[in-house]
Structures are given as C-alpha cells and as structure tokens.
Amino acid sequence: MDEQVRKAVLGAVPSLRAFAISLCGNVDRADDLVQETLLRALANIDSFQPGTNMSAWLFTILRNHFRSEYRKRRREVEDSDGHYAESLKSQPGQIGQVEFGEFRDALAQLPADQREALVLVGASGFSYEEAAHICGCAVGTIKSRVNRARTRLAELMDIDSVDEFGPDQTTRAVLASGE
C-alpha cells in the first residue's frame, strides 16, 4: 500500500467513525461498517482518482455500503445496550448533560436522509456540493434536507428560542457576546 494512501485512509478514520455512528446509532456496528468500508476501498483503490478528496470518496463508499447492507437491519434496537451513550460520555463541558442527551435523542429520530445530510454538512465539514455527491442527489435536495432536519430538531427539542436551551447561562452569555 502506498504510504500516502495509508496515511490518508487512517486520517479519515476518526470522521468516518463519527459519521458511521450517526448512521448506525451503535458504536460496534459503526466500527464494523468502517472496517468493511476500508476493506472495500482498498480493494478498489485503483478507482480512486489521485488528487481528489480521499475523505469524500471513503464517505461515499461507507454511505452506500450502509444503505445496501445495514439499513435493512434498521436502527431497531437503536441503543438498547447503551453503547452509543457510552461512547459519548466524555461530552464537552460547555453543553449540559441533559441537553446533550435530548439532542442525541432528537437526532436519532430524524429521517435517515435528513440526518445524513445534516451531519455531512453541519459536522463533517463537507460543502453542499460534496454532500450531494456523497449522497448521490442534487445540491438542492441536500439543502432542503438540511433545512428540514434542523427545523425538525428544534421541534423535537421543543425549542423556539435560545432561551429554551436549558439553564446554561455561560453558553448563552458567550452567544450573546457574539463570541
């Protein structure tokens, strides 16, 4: 394996995992999904065009593999074993525990299309165009899914204004100061 390829692949693993967990809702399954993605990718490394975005290429493979294999099993038991929650126990201090749990639950309730669009654009840092490419749809479709996703999230969390975000004065103060 080319050292550059190896580095690029390993470098993409952390965000592939984060994306996979958001799709599967379960860390163990997500890690299996990432592993299968890497095996597929490396078996087809010749189809990767050097100079293009390795990360986006891997995300595409992962997403397609998830669609074809994993989604059948659905998110039925979602997080019955608590693995997801466990993986997130070291959640950042600036967000309250309760609020964080609420957010996680709300995200899990989004339709899969909306969730993946939201995560790709809002967390993985892909452009709308890249996200559209990864999901095999039009840019406008991604935009609309992202819009619907965040509207739905706010509904699920019953938020109309930032004041309803719980008693986290510090964060609000930071937001208010425009930090």
Add this chain to the structure above:
Amino acid sequence: MELDEKELWRCGPGPKTRAGIWGEKMNERKPLGPKPMESAATSRGKKADAKPAKLSREVQARLGQQLRAMYDDVVNQGVPDRFTELLNRINDNESKDRP
C-alpha cells in the same frame, strides 16, 4: 465574530460552506421564504399553531454547536487500534503476494 443580521440574510447561497452552515458563518443560509414544512404540520402536537418555524440564528448556532460537539467527541477518540492493525495486515499480505 458577530455578523450583522441584515448582512446575514442578504448573502445568497455561496459556494463556501466549509465552516458548516450552523457555525458563526451562515452566509449559506437562504433568505427565508416559503419552505417545506411538512414535518411541522404533521408531527407537532403541542405547538401546532405556533408560528412557522423560522429558526433564529441563535437557535441554529446552538443546534450546530451541539451537533459538532457530539461528532467531535467521536473524532477526538482518534484511530482505534483495530484499524491501524487492519491496515498493517493488508500491507503485510500485499508484501507476501509480491513475487
């Protein structure tokens, strides 16, 4: 960085979205016109007659912050050993296969 509200809405969709749409830079956000609201119409019980959901900038920023916090929490776990080992194994096999 605080963006002027008007400035924020005036900006049309641009090609630069790297920072994410929910962060401090939301110049990607379309001015809010009519938009698909089927979820609000169908699934909302408690506040069905509330004003159409136009999420404020603060709410969007806050949701985005939470999303990234959750995501980054996993990213910050780095590369678990199983993946490094997997790539090593593939490498070894490749060397063996070579004449």
